[in-house]
Amino acid sequence: MTTIPVTDRPAVVLSRRPGPRDLVRDVGIVLARELRPLLHDPFSVVFGMVQPIVFLALFGPLLVGSLGGQAGAAFGSGGVWQWFVPAILVMTALFGTSATGSNLLFEFQTGAHERMLVTPLSRSSLLVGRALKEMVPLAGQAVIIVLVMLPFGFRLYPVGALVGLALLALFGVGLGAFSYALAIAVRRQEWMFWVVQQTLIFPLMLLSGMLLPLETGPGWMRVAARFNPLAYLVDAERALFAGQLGSGTVLWGWVAALITAVLGLTVGVRAMARSAG
């Protein structure tokens, strides 16, 4: 038979004022909660890689073929994989983190998010904890892709690759935060989430030089790419995965990722604060 819990002591410290340490603690709780389903079901990380792997397997060979004799000039000395794999890592980040808002939409639907809003958790931790979680599947996916490509002649520069992963994680946190903000904004018309996500993701991707070198495109595209943070990120990742840690390209990549993260978190935290209404 069941027993009734003892009630002679209060379960919670009631009178404490929230401070910065509580914010860190709250973020930790949210982050741990978000990571738990990943730990129980690590295979789910692989599903997020389907699209990038398809591009890698089916688009990569086409890329070589279509550029024919110019391939060497376009890709530099490292060959097509050295050029394409870092871009595919950015693509994994793009597809994965931009879609993550749908998880929050689902929790809006079920009522789990509402329950969180009634708890003493700070509103910003609900966003920051979720956005930080994006780093983990992203890093896992990147490691898998790199390992898969090693037998195909992809050459790994470990230090550059690690810095590249850190850069990607920072960008992923920002984009994830934007995705959550989008989910909150469209929570009453959920179909809008995918419309907006798809509408933004493809221009961003094509104007980053991720799939095809922009050098072969018209001048207006190269101009447009200058305003695309993703383009800086792709260039920086290519430099880092070629082992060029100190180049200016890498610096611009960090600037782009940092701006994305700061803007994303700002917009996301604001959206989260109003997400109950």
Place this chain on the structure above:
Amino acid sequence: MIHTHALTRDFALGRGQTVHAVRGIALHVDSGELVAVLGPNGAGKTTTMRMLTTLIAPTSGTATVAGHDVVREPGQVRRRIGYVGQGNGAGHAQRVRDELATQGRIYGLDRRDARRRADELLDALDLTDLATRKVADLSGGQRRRLDVAMGLVHRPPLLFLDEPSTGLDPQNRANLWDHVLRMRSAADMTIVLTTHYLDEADSMAERVVIVDHGEIIADDSAAALKAKLAGDRIVLTIAGPGSAVRPDSDCGTGPADRADAAARLAGLVERLPGARDVVVDGDRVEAHVGNGPAALPELLRAAVAADVPVGTALLHQPTLDDVFLALTGRSLREGEPGGGATDPQTRKAAAA
């Protein structure tokens, strides 16, 4: 435990249109009470609850919940209340025990205490066997019990339940209530719930607050509301031809004779304590009486003595739906604007 003053909430629909979802609610709930907020869909129940739980801010007015103002100190309020919303509080991708322990951590327990508390609640709500299941794989009733467990993790002095049993079958509803009432008696908790199950409000709550169009239109115990606003109703008919009531009687059985008998019966009904709104319709007599179960046998004895051949006698004891009907002229049950079989006009007159 709860004090609100002129609590109001408007929703802008755009184009200058505004919905007044809650219009000036003054609600006072003392420590230890179990209050049901009853009303039709769109009456403002959930909006009120969302204001009291700090989810949305009032447009005007004030609310103090568990000693703190919901607008100025939402954090203090959140620490002291448990909330079981209309949806499922547990994340579907999470495991049952994990989600309970996380809830404990949120309220300030350390890891070990959070796990211990989770196990206590799993045990108390018959969920122990499901501890490592994914929430998505639970049945509706199991998920609802988990929601209640999550609302109780921090032993809140005040628990809000927003339509806790909607969508559950009768057995699961009864089971859920068993658990809630047991936890309440163990923890001396104040409970405020919304429901549109009339019988639930009737049998569970010690106090019923009826809300309609964003206002409180009645507030009392279910028994008092029913006695005051609806009352017991008796319906009798005179025995017809071929009736077994008095086969040896020389009393006439034509319509005119029966109407005459009904009129005499109405005269007897008038003499019952608390009788009012006596209506004669052909061979049928209907009236409100003070104490139905006592009045009916008394009336039947008088009818026998006065040689009035009563064919059928029906005692209708009021439900909260009758109370709502008396107050608003509408039924709480959707799609039954007149309240079903009985004549709404008569009952409206009873309320006037």
